[in-house]
Amino acid sequence: AQTVTQSQPEMSVQEAETVTLSCTYDTSESDYYLFWYKQPPSRQMILVIRQEAYKQQNATENRFSVNFQKAAKSFSLKISDSQLGDAAMYFCAYRSGAYSGGGADGLTFGKGTHLIIQP
């Protein structure tokens, strides 16, 4: 079974600064997807960014980018120019790819990192 670990329960950053949230995962599969989701205090889960394991290029979405290290099974999220609206819980998630076979089609989540933005 796959596991996802987020070792930082809480992170704090000054507005306009850059912060990196860490995520590691354990899998024996070669085909999979990784995601970062944001859950603001209103609690609706919002997709931030996704990465296909077969792509070497790190995904980027505006101020959000990832550092995907497949051999190290690491998937960190970098938020540049932090804004007050970035304050939320951030969850890293894993999903098996189509060719991995077996198992559930659901996402496996980490426990989350609470990101605080200091004005």
Next chain:
Amino acid sequence: DTGVSQDPRHKITKRGQNVTFRCDPISEHNRLYWYRQTLGQGPEFLTYFQNEAQLEKSRLLSDRFSAERPKGSFSTLEIQRTEQGDSAMYLCASPGRRGTDTQYFGPGTRLTVL
């Protein structure tokens, strides 16, 4: 707004009662997922459907939990004989425009069992 809707948004019930939640996924997608999220934790996958077929049931937490998707559109999650430990947020998700690989979540139903 992800296009996934859930009803009700909040439910308060007494221990031992049955509750049912509804999810309406993004239209034109045949997959639908249910998750449970307890306080301070990430969501936990429960079950999923492809059209009317429930393709994964083993993650349902007990035989008190059941889910249906009778016409391949909306889905319901029922919890029978609720217990205080069932208090949680129940989330529904479906794929979106990016294809089946990415799941988009609804606002959730917060269940409180007294």
